[in-house]
Amino acid sequence: MVKRSVIIAGVGGQGLITIGSILGEALAARGYNVSVGEVHGLSQRGGSVVVFLKYGDGAVSPIVTQSEGDVLVGLELIEAVRRLPLMKKDGVVVVNDFLLPPPGSKTVPARDELLAALPRGNTYVLDARELALRAGSDIALNMVMLGAVVATGVLDLESSEVEGVLSKRFKGEFLKINLQALRLGYDSIKKGPKY
Amino acid sequence: MFARIGLILSLDLKIVAKAVISGGPGERRLLLGNEAIARGALEAGISAATAYPGTPSTEIVESLAEVARDYGIYVEWSTNEKVALEVGIGVSMMGLRALVAMKHVGLNVASDPLMSLGYTGVVGGLVIVSADDPNAHSSQNEQDNRIYGIHANIPVFEPSTVQEAKDLTRELYELSEKFRMSVILRTTTRLAHSRSPVVFGELVRHGRGASFHRDPERWALLPPYNLVKHREVLERLEELSKHLSDFKFNSVEEGEEDTAIVVSGVAYNYVKEALEELGVRLPVFKFASVFPLPRGLALKALSYKQVVVVEELEPVLEWQLKILAYDEGMPARIHGKDVLPRVGELNKEIVKAGISRILGIPYEAPPAPVPLVELPRRPPVLCPGCGHRSTYYAVKLAAQRAGVKPVYANDIGCYTLGFYPPYQMADFTWSMGSSIGIGLGIARFGSEPVIAFIGDSTFFHAGIPALINAVYNKTPLLVIVMDNGVTAMTGHQPHPGSGVGAMGEQRPTVRIEDIAKAVGVRFVETVDAYDVTAVRDSVQRALKFLKETGEPAVVISRRPCALLVLRERRRRGESFKRYTVVKEKCINCGICVDRFACPAIVRDTDGKVAILQDMCTGCGVCAAICPAKAIQPKEG
Numbered sequence A: 001m002v003k004r005s006v007i008i009a010g011v012g013g014q015g016l017i018t019i020g021s022i023l024g025e026a027l028a029a030r031g032y033n034v035s036v037g038e039v040h041g042l043s044q045r046g047g048s049v050v051v052f053l054k055y056g057d058g059a060v061s062p063i064v065t066q067s068e069g070d071v072l073v074g075l076e077l078i079e080a081v082r083r084l085p086l087m088k089k090d091g092v093v094v095v096n097d098f099l100l101p102p103p104g105s106k107t108v109p110a111r112d113e114l115l116a117a118l119p120r121g122n123t124y125v126l127d128a129r130e131l132a133l134r135a136g137s138d139i140a141l142n143m144v145m146l147g148a149v150v151a152t153g154v155l156d157l158e159s160s161e162v163e164g165v166l167s168k169r170f171k172g173e174f175l176k177i178n179l180q181a182l183r184l185g186y187d188s189i190k191k192g193p194k195y
Numbered sequence B: 001m002f003a004r005i006g007l008i009l010s011l012d013l014k015i016v017a018k019a020v021i022s023g024g025p026g027e028r029r030l031l032l033g034n035e036a037i038a039r040g041a042l043e044a045g046i047s048a049a050t051a052y053p054g055t056p057s058t059e060i061v062e063s064l065a066e067v068a069r070d071y072g073i074y075v076e077w078s079t080n081e082k083v084a085l086e087v088g089i090g091v092s093m094m095g096l097r098a099l100v101a102m103k104h105v106g107l108n109v110a111s112d113p114l115m116s117l118g119y120t121g122v123v124g125g126l127v128i129v130s131a132d133d134p135n136a137h138s139s140q141n142e143q144d145n146r147i148y149g150i151h152a153n154i155p156v157f158e159p160s161t162v163q164e165a166k167d168l169t170r171e172l173y174e175l176s177e178k179f180r181m182s183v184i185l186r187t188t189t190r191l192a193h194s195r196s197p198v199v200f201g202e203l204v205r206h207g208r209g210a211s212f213h214r215d216p217e218r219w220a221l222l223p224p225y226n227l228v229k230h231r232e233v234l235e236r237l238e239e240l241s242k243h244l245s246d247f248k249f250n251s252v253e254e255g256e257e258d259t260a261i262v263v264s265g266v267a268y269n270y271v272k273e274a275l276e277e278l279g280v281r282l283p284v285f286k287f288a289s290v291f292p293l294p295r296g297l298a299l300k301a302l303s304y305k306q307v308v309v310v311e312e313l314e315p316v317l318e319w320q321l322k323i324l325a326y327d328e329g330m331p332a333r334i335h336g337k338d339v340l341p342r343v344g345e346l347n348k349e350i351v352k353a354g355i356s357r358i359l360g361i362p363y364e365a366p367p368a369p370v371p372l373v374e375l376p377r378r379p380p381v382l383c384p385g386c387g388h389r390s391t392y393y394a395v396k397l398a399a400q401r402a403g404v405k406p407v408y409a410n411d412i413g414c415y416t417l418g419f420y421p422p423y424q425m426a427d428f429t430w431s432m433g434s435s436i437g438i439g440l441g442i443a444r445f446g447s448e449p450v451i452a453f454i455g456d457s458t459f460f461h462a463g464i465p466a467l468i469n470a471v472y473n474k475t476p477l478l479v480i481v482m483d484n485g486v487t488a489m490t491g492h493q494p495h496p497g498s499g500v501g502a503m504g505e506q507r508p509t510v511r512i513e514d515i516a517k518a519v520g521v522r523f524v525e526t527v528d529a530y531d532v533t534a535v536r537d538s539v540q541r542a543l544k545f546l547k548e549t550g551e552p553a554v555v556i557s558r559r560p561c562a563l564l565v566l567r568e569r570r571r572r573g574e575s576f577k578r579y580t581v582v583k584e585k586c587i588n589c590g591i592c593v594d595r596f597a598c599p600a601i602v603r604d605t606d607g608k609v610a611i612l613q614d615m616c617t618g619c620g621v622c623a624a625i626c627p628a629k630a631i632q633p634k635e636g
Helices: A016-029 A077-082 A111-117 A128-135 A138-151 A159-169 A172-191 B006-014 B033-043 B059-071 B081-093 B104-109 B111-120 B146-152 B162-178 B223-246 B267-278 B295-302 B316-328 B348-359 B387-402 B414-419 B434-445 B456-472 B512-518 B532-549 B562-572 B591-596 B621-625
Strands: A002-011 A033-040 A048-056 A069-074 A087-096 A123-126 B028-032 B048-051 B074-077 B098-103 B126-132 B183-188 B194-199 B251-253 B259-263 B284-286 B289-291 B306-310 B333-335 B407-410 B450-455 B478-483 B523-528 B553-558 B579-581 B601-603 B609-611 B631-633
Touching: A002 A016, A002 A077, A016 A033, A016 A048, A016 A138, A016 A159, A016 B028, A016 B194, A048 A077, A069 A077, A069 A138, A077 A087, A077 A111, A087 A138, A123 A138, A123 A172, A128 A138, A128 A172, A138 A159, A138 A172, A159 A172, B028 B033, B028 B162, B033 B059, B033 B098, B033 B126, B033 B162, B033 B183, B033 B194, B048 B059, B048 B081, B059 B074, B059 B098, B081 B098, B081 B104, B081 B111, B081 B126, B098 B104, B104 B111, B104 B126, B111 B146, B111 B223, B126 B162, B146 B183, B146 B289, B146 B316, B162 B183, B162 B194, B223 B295, B259 B267, B259 B295, B259 B348, B267 B284, B267 B306, B267 B348, B284 B295, B289 B316, B295 B316, B306 B316, B306 B348, B316 B333, B387 B414, B387 B478, B387 B532, B387 B553, B387 B591, B387 B621, B407 B414, B407 B434, B414 B450, B434 B450, B434 B456, B450 B456, B456 B478, B456 B512, B478 B512, B478 B532, B512 B523, B512 B553, B523 B532, B532 B553, B532 B621, B591 B601, B591 B621, B621 B631
Parallel strands: A002 A069, A069 A087, A087 A123, B048 B074, B048 B098, B098 B126, B126 B183, B259 B284, B259 B306, B306 B333, B407 B450, B450 B478, B478 B553, B523 B553
Antiparallel strands: A002 A048, A033 A048, A033 B194, B028 B194, B251 B284, B579 B609, B579 B631, B601 B609
């Protein structure tokens, strides 16, 4: 039985797959069956990317279908709104306050329009880049978002479990920055108000 | 002209995690489907792995390459899939186990030796992985390669989960040797690119002595022996079909209804979720062996009143079951593609809808979403600093100057993205090497020149014979080799021009210029892809040459992949000058943002252009093309 379905949406190059695989590893360590799958277009960079994570007991399929998602982690506003149809009515949205217009696009919705499309009451908005820079590097943006989704409490994960996975995966200065970014993301949700 | 990228690649390989050998028996790790296949092959004790990279197959041999030295196996990126398979066949003739991996369309390239391999069979176990791409996420079609197995008389197996991908791979080596047949392991994108927990088995080092199994009557495919071999392989398939009913990867889950499900591959997971949500308990026959059918199990499934076959793409199981039912006089009503789509991939909802139709139970699709905001599309783009962009830009200028409207023949690789605005320089994209080949047919009868774009890796893969054809049959066509030094699109695998092998070792460099000259091209020029003027002028000269001589010309536009260069800089902690727009000088002509279209250049809220500093790689091409000299290196 599928327990939770997670959607991670953003633009190629933002580190979405890493978020998925770290969450997956932590959930697998809890004994769940996990499936983390990525969908991307042609290129390595700049395209629309979505990662599906599902976990539960028994068979778990790799696709999140319409109205199935429990959590949406959006690393960019347009991409977050693009994946809203996959969300349950009462699903939780954690979104990075960042708008990257697709190159060459003539009609780009305004930030406020995009924010207004997100479900009120169940949405958390944070400036992940700013927090990542505070942790030491803009590359750690994905770790901020990882910390944020853990803080929502929708997944059966403690922050310490995710930290454990990071400690196995990274070393030295890079680990320090990532752990710090994770914590800043976590705290900003725990302390901050919902959108 | 430029430093090759060998060093970058070898450094790259040193830092990657060795996921497929870093755990002992019984350990549970999160693995990518492709990594699981690699692990399974190592648990089977393979001696060699070969492949040409292609999504979604790439990570199989990539993860084997990472551990090849430590582990003592041979891994190569082959020039193309045909060569990869041929190397694998040779290894098998030495009595050793080999893995050959490719994406679905790659098997088309390898199909020539494949067809005969069906007749000869193998000595050492040989598993051919065909990574299919239902939904054509990153492919030119969604062909179902299970049919290749039927066509070639080669058994086909399909895992349903990542764990099974590992276990089945290991098991298939035993089966391959027992029945002396190569086997196709068919995966799909959703399995190849899914991560799930996998319990490891024991790693086995092959420890076999390699010796050539001399058997000319078997290996030399000459007329008197071929019919004998054809008969033999059919007998072996029949034998295998009986054996497969006890094959542990084919399973039956009992149910309460008189309708049975037959399913293969990743669709098993959709079936399980769908049945649970529909609240019905149907018997589920999961076939890991797709061809031949496990005869006993298939008959058992056909003993139900109704059978619903759930499979992605073509009705491969359905056809076989219908034939079997007819032959055996079984009355079961067999459903499949009458209620499930033949196009695209399946998912839980599609399967739910199909099964509920057969069972006659109500099904309500999730409500259609109401778009709250109109969203722009986000097609993939050429990276900032990519040499392909400046090449396209320069070629367009050259065509304008020459007053011609070329047919732009394009090929498979990152540069295919030249299809999208503002370039729109891909009048067709077909298959590997076809820009030149199809271009030849167009050039033969066209009045405007044909400009064929092809990448370095693709040139080696399938471009050379077509180029030889252009010389031999004297066809005027301009080939622009967009050389960034690696197979970039699939994640930077080296090729014969990279000067480095799959395991990061130094290798001789095969020079594209030398090949072009050697096959008789009389116009061969190499230019810096960033030097717009140089590329433009070279292309203009080439077009003139085409017109005057009626012969083909080759321009090699070269720059190492910008992503790799950037990564290497980051690793070394090197700083570089980024560019910025001096707003007072900007005349807002839009050339940089609308026509050059680097993703790092955007229109600011004031309507003027600006450069996103995070994304700028400092290539400086935008500065060179700015007519107002408003783009300049940033101080400090």
